[in-house]
Amino acid sequence: MAVGPENFPLMPAIAGVRLGTAKAGVKKPGRRDLVVIEVPNGASVAATFTRNAFCAAPVHVARDHLGQTAPRYLLINTGNANAGTGARGRQDAESCCTALADLAGIDSQQVMPFSTGVIGEPLPVEKIAAGLPEALAALAEDQWEAAAEGIMTTDTRIKGATTQVELSGGVVTINGISKGSGMIQPNMATMLGFVACDADIAPDTLQQWLREAVSVSFNAITVDSDTSTNDACTLIATGKGPTITAGEDEQRFRHALTGVLTELAQAIIRDGEGATKFVTLQVEQARTVEEARAVAFTVAHSPLVKTALYASDANWGRILAAVGRAPVDSLDVDRVVIDLGEVRLVEQGGRAESYTEEAGARVMAREEITIRIELGRGDASATVWTSDLSHDYVSINADYRS
Amino acid sequence: MAVGPENFPLMPAIAGVRLGTAKAGVKKPGRRDLVVIEVPNGASVAATFTRNAFCAAPVHVARDHLGQTAPRYLLINTGNANAGTGARGRQDAESCCTALADLAGIDSQQVMPFSTGVIGEPLPVEKIAAGLPEALAALAEDQWEAAAEGIMTTDTRIKGATTQVELSGGVVTINGISKGSGMIQPNMATMLGFVACDADIAPDTLQQWLREAVSVSFNAITVDSDTSTNDACTLIATGKGPTITAGEDEQRFRHALTGVLTELAQAIIRDGEGATKFVTLQVEQARTVEEARAVAFTVAHSPLVKTALYASDANWGRILAAVGRAPVDSLDVDRVVIDLGEVRLVEQGGRAESYTEEAGARVMAREEITIRIELGRGDASATVWTSDLSHDYVSINADYRS
Numbered sequence: 001m002a003v004g005p006e007n008f009p010l011m012p013a014i015a016g017v018r019l020g021t022a023k024a025g026v027k028k029p030g031r032r033d034l035v036v037i038e039v040p041n042g043a044s045v046a047a048t049f050t051r052n053a054f055c056a057a058p059v060h061v062a063r064d065h066l067g068q069t070a071p072r073y074l075l076i077n078t079g080n081a082n083a084g085t086g087a088r089g090r091q092d093a094e095s096c097c098t099a100l101a102d103l104a105g106i107d108s109q110q111v112m113p114f115s116t117g118v119i120g121e122p123l124p125v126e127k128i129a130a131g132l133p134e135a136l137a138a139l140a141e142d143q144w145e146a147a148a149e150g151i152m153t154t155d156t157r158i159k160g161a162t163t164q165v166e167l168s169g170g171v172v173t174i175n176g177i178s179k180g181s182g183m184i185q186p187n188m189a190t191m192l193g194f195v196a197c198d199a200d201i202a203p204d205t206l207q208q209w210l211r212e213a214v215s216v217s218f219n220a221i222t223v224d225s226d227t228s229t230n231d232a233c234t235l236i237a238t239g240k241g242p243t244i245t246a247g248e249d250e251q252r253f254r255h256a257l258t259g260v261l262t263e264l265a266q267a268i269i270r271d272g273e274g275a276t277k278f279v280t281l282q283v284e285q286a287r288t289v290e291e292a293r294a295v296a297f298t299v300a301h302s303p304l305v306k307t308a309l310y311a312s313d314a315n316w317g318r319i320l321a322a323v324g325r326a327p328v329d330s331l332d333v334d335r336v337v338i339d340l341g342e343v344r345l346v347e348q349g350g351r352a353e354s355y356t357e358e359a360g361a362r363v364m365a366r367e368e369i370t371i372r373i374e375l376g377r378g379d380a381s382a383t384v385w386t387s388d389l390s391h392d393y394v395s396i397n398a399d400y401r402s
Numbered sequence: 403m404a405v406g407p408e409n410f411p412l413m414p415a416i417a418g419v420r421l422g423t424a425k426a427g428v429k430k431p432g433r434r435d436l437v438v439i440e441v442p443n444g445a446s447v448a449a450t451f452t453r454n455a456f457c458a459a460p461v462h463v464a465r466d467h468l469g470q471t472a473p474r475y476l477l478i479n480t481g482n483a484n485a486g487t488g489a490r491g492r493q494d495a496e497s498c499c500t501a502l503a504d505l506a507g508i509d510s511q512q513v514m515p516f517s518t519g520v521i522g523e524p525l526p527v528e529k530i531a532a533g534l535p536e537a538l539a540a541l542a543e544d545q546w547e548a549a550a551e552g553i554m555t556t557d558t559r560i561k562g563a564t565t566q567v568e569l570s571g572g573v574v575t576i577n578g579i580s581k582g583s584g585m586i587q588p589n590m591a592t593m594l595g596f597v598a599c600d601a602d603i604a605p606d607t608l609q610q611w612l613r614e615a616v617s618v619s620f621n622a623i624t625v626d627s628d629t630s631t632n633d634a635c636t637l638i639a640t641g642k643g644p645t646i647t648a649g650e651d652e653q654r655f656r657h658a659l660t661g662v663l664t665e666l667a668q669a670i671i672r673d674g675e676g677a678t679k680f681v682t683l684q685v686e687q688a689r690t691v692e693e694a695r696a697v698a699f700t701v702a703h704s705p706l707v708k709t710a711l712y713a714s715d716a717n718w719g720r721i722l723a724a725v726g727r728a729p730v731d732s733l734d735v736d737r738v739v740i741d742l743g744e745v746r747l748v749e750q751g752g753r754a755e756s757y758t759e760e761a762g763a764r765v766m767a768r769e770e771i772t773i774r775i776e777l778g779r780g781d782a783s784a785t786v787w788t789s790d791l792s793h794d795y796v797s798i799n800a801d802y803r804s
Contacts, residue, residue: 053733054726054751084722086752119719120753183706183723224705226720227727303626303705303791304585307799317521318628320486321585324456325629331455349456350488351522389705391796397709 002156003270003278003367003387008148009162011175013141016040016238017196020138021150024131026124027079027117034128035150036100036135037074037194043238045071046207047112048214050231057082057089057123059232061097062112070203072110074194074234075100077117077128078153078179083229084120092123099129103136116179116192116230117153148177151192154396155181157271161263165256167249169242172199174256178233178264182273182397184223185297193218193233193264198241199253209254210235217261220293221385223272224393225301233261269385274393277309280370284381291328292382295373298326306389309369314360316345323373335376341369404558405672405680405769405789410550413564413577415543418442418640419598422540423552426533428526429481429519436530437552438502438537439476439596445640447473448609449514450616452633459484459491459525461634463499464514472605474512476596476636477502479519479530480555480581485631486522494525501531505538518581518594518632519555550579553594556798557583559673563665567658569651571644574601576658580666584675584799586625587699595620595635595666600643601655611656612637619663622695623787625674626795627703635663671787676794679711682772686783693730694784697775700728708791711771716762718747725775737778743771 017039024034039045047066049059065071075096082089097111115123138146148158159178164171180191201209214233235257244253270278281300286292299305302322308315319338324331338346341363344354363369419441426436441447449468451461467473477498484491499513517525540548550560561580566573582593603611616635637659646655672680683702688694701707704724710717721740726733740748743765746756765771 052723052726053728053730054722054735054738081719084719084748084752086750089752119723183720185727226704226706226723229719229723229726301703302628303795304628304799307796310796311800313800317483317486317631318585320456321454321521321628321631324454324631325587326455328455333456336456346486348488350486350491389796390800391793393705394709394712394791394793394796397706398713398715 003275006157008145008158008160011144011160011162012173014173014175014196014198014238015141015240017236018139018141019143019147020135020140021143021146022131022134022138024077024127026077026127032146032150033078034131034135035076035147036139037147038139039072039074039236040238040240043236044201044203044206045234045236046203046210047232047234048211050228052227052229054084054229056115056230057085057093058113058115059230060090061093062114062232065109065112068109069107071112072106073100073104074112074114076114076151076192078151079117080115080121080123081117081119081230082115082123085122088122092125095125096128100132103132112234114192114232119229144175144177151177151179153179154273155179155271159264159267159271161260163256163260165252167242167252168245172197172241172253174260176260176264178268180268181271182223183226183228184221184268184272185225185227191228191231191268195234195260196236196238198238200239200241200243201237206235206237209257213254213258213261217258217265220383221265221269222297222300223269223387266385269387272387273396274390275387276390277388278368279309279386279388281384281386282370282372282381283375284372285374285376285378286380287378289380289382292380293384295323295326295328295375296382296384298322299371300384300386303389309388310390312364314340314357314364316340316351316360319371320346332376337374337376339372405677408559410547410560410562411564413546413562414575416575416577416598416600416640417543417642419638420541420543421545421549422537422542423545423548424533424536424540426479426529428479428529434548434552435480436533436537437478437549438541439549440541441474441476441638442640442642445638446603446605446608447636447638448605448612449634449636450613452630454629454631456486456631458517458632459487459495460515460517461632462492463495464516464634467511467514470511471509473514474508475502475506476514476516478516478553478594480553481519482517482523482525483519483521483632484517484525487524490524494527497527498530502534505534514636516594516634521631546577546579553579553581555581556675557581557673561666561669561673563662565658565662567654569644569654570647574599574643574655576662578662578666580670582670583673584625585628585630586623586670586674587627587629593630593633593670597636597662598638598640600640602641602643602645603639608637608639611659615656615660615663619660619667622785623667623671624699624702625671625789668787671789674789675798676792677789678792679790680770681711681788681790683786683788684772684774684783685777686774687776687778687780688782689780691782691784694782695786697725697728697730697777698784698786700724701773702786702788705791711790712792714766716742716759716766718742718753718762721773722748734778739776739778741774
């Protein structure tokens with residue numbers, strides 16, 4: 001199940017960024033499960049990684065490699081997360097990097113590894129190494145869709161976003177792909193996101209812009225509150241296109257970048273495990289952004305709110321109870337306002353005078369629902385996106401060994 | 403569904419504590435939905451209430467009344483929570499207290515009101531008032547089981563616990579009843595718990611002992627992380643039995659009190675909505691108790707861990723990922739140990755060498771499961787109890803308007 005129409009965009013080429021896939025049989029044969037992304041010489045690369053303390057071996061290795069030198073290849077496998085694998089896991093991730101480096105004639109530190117899939121099984125290094133020639137032979141600039149398919153696990157849809165923005169020095173193209181469906185509350189990144197553009201941006205600047213864009217996109221979504229061990233989001237700037245100058249150009253570019261990341265993040269929610277609803281939580285009039293986010297995530301994680309959304313039941317009492325238990329000091333409930341779409345649910349500590357069950361039911365019947373919460377104590381705000389909790393969510397996670 | 407055998411104990415009378423029930427038709431006719439508990443003159447009463455900012459009208463009123471005078475009656479209705487009802491809700495709760503006070507010839511401040519059920523509907527004061535004579539006529543010291551039935555909502559079982567403890571001044575009896583099944587992560591109390599003993603204890607001391615006992619019993623359980631608007635736990639000490647002297651007597655009494663509260667709290671988890679497993683999370687070697695509790699609740703709330711428990715799948719990767727995302731600064735994963743029952747799952751950052759799928763599956767097949775987590779960074783510990791996340795949980799909460 002997934003929410004809204006499926007829509008993979010036409011992706012223009014980004015000169016020098018080539019993508020290749022292979023069927024390496026990591027977990028099962030016949031699946032496109034290996035992806036190589038080639039980064040041109042001279043490009044800047046930035047990345048954010050999961051904050052899960054048990055972060056996976058490839059996360060350690062990718063972060064180390066990025067700290068040492070400019071990457072030339074991203075190497076991604078599905079079917080095995082290489083997480084919870086201890087010292088051996090790191091060695092396995094290094095071995096995969098070495099195998100690719102040998103074929104490409106580069107240094108192994110120039111490869112950033114990424115894995116997603118089952119936690120705790122040893123990574124089948126031989127299979128991955130054996131699949132690399134096929135992936136390298138397939139490298140081409142028009143393979144974004146194949147790469148998006150190659151990084152899927154429990155996803156039911158391939159996920160991509162693209163935009164072009166006109167700057168003073170010319171047009172910049174931003175392409176991105178992502179994957180993720182369950183174990184989703186990214187903290188610093190998503191399950192996996194790969195974004196590239198042709199602008200000319202220094203690595204430190206790129207890293208800062210990525211971090212800020214991720215905080216309002218990938219870090220503002222949750223399916224089930226379970227931050228993964230393997231989350232990573234990587235941004236490439238090839239440097240072959242325009243330089244980004246401070247001022248209006250920078251603003252336009254960063255707005256476009258945030259737009260692409262948000263679209264990719266929202267695509268993960270639309271394809272959230274068992275999702276039948278796409279829910280936007282807007283919290284306003286908070287004292288701080290952190291407070292606004294805390295309230296939004298408390299509502300987004302409430303199993304009772306999520307099952308009510310699944311049932312299309314305008315059960316505003318559960319939303320009120322979730323807001324009431326959020327970690328906010330001395331909340332004055334008489335100043336809290338809660339709207340469901342265009343319908344006022346709660347004001348002055350209770351159900352709004354104007355509220356009718358019919359009006360609530362009309363909004364709840366929709367596939368896309370916005371819950372707006374005013375806290376009445378400041379001017380900070382935050383937006384978070386989530387899905388509902390359905391029978392399919394339980395079936396998927398009670399059956400699938402992930 | 404519920405976990406373990408149903409077992410309501412024989413409750414000895416506690417002199418002066420009389421209980422009466424009636425069918426007032428609060429939500430539906432023919433249900434025992436009104437309970438009155440009479441407290442003898444001279445008794446001490448202590449109570450803890452929900453910390454939900456949107457706490458219900460009866461919570462406000464009960465707290466106010468308890469602060470003003472010694473209670474003589476507890477008045478409990480199910481079928482309507484009188485929560486999210488604003489100023490009118492408080493007035494309605496006061497009206498119910500007045501109705502009872504008039505019949506009993508006492509002051510309305512001497513009545514503590516409690517409500518549980520649907521949030522946001524006006525309380526049917528007339529029906530409750532009309533039911534009071536029947537409840538008062540039924541008052542007797544042997545009606546604990548009827549009262550336990552009278553406070554049920556989505557509960558599938560009546561819940562009670564009793565113990566007797568021998569002190570230097572004689573035997574003290576402690577009786578308790580509770581209700582709760584969903585919207586359960588109490589914060590300062592349970593959905594509803596009523597406990598009485600015949601010891602002689604000053605109100606301030608009683609309040610302190612109750613608070614400490616609640617913190618390791620009702621405040622250590624979670625079904626779905628959703629702290630209710632109506633949680634309340636009340637403890638009566640009639641003063642007709644022995645005085646509790648400091649030292650060994652106090653220790654024995656408080657141990658017995660914590661035991662009764664823990665049994666009542668665990669009964670709520672065994673009857674958790676859709677529960678098929680009763681899960682004990684023991685976190686050890688934490689720096690502080692708060693840290694240990696935070697890790698335990700993170701694992702207890704993980705939908706992926708809860709669905710794996712439902713599936714009897716020893717999916718240790720999900721437990722590891724939940725521990726890794728818990729709010730603990732600079733956790734050294736190499737020192738973390740995770741045991742499932744008697745089977746070691748995780749050590750040195752990954753799957754334990756000795757682990758086999760068969761051993762994990764053997765433990766997971768049980769109805770009662772203990773997950774033990776050593777953090778390797780201190781000597782504080784905490785225990786939390788929870789249930790699994792099943793199809794029935796979704797069905798119950800997608801169908802029932804609570």
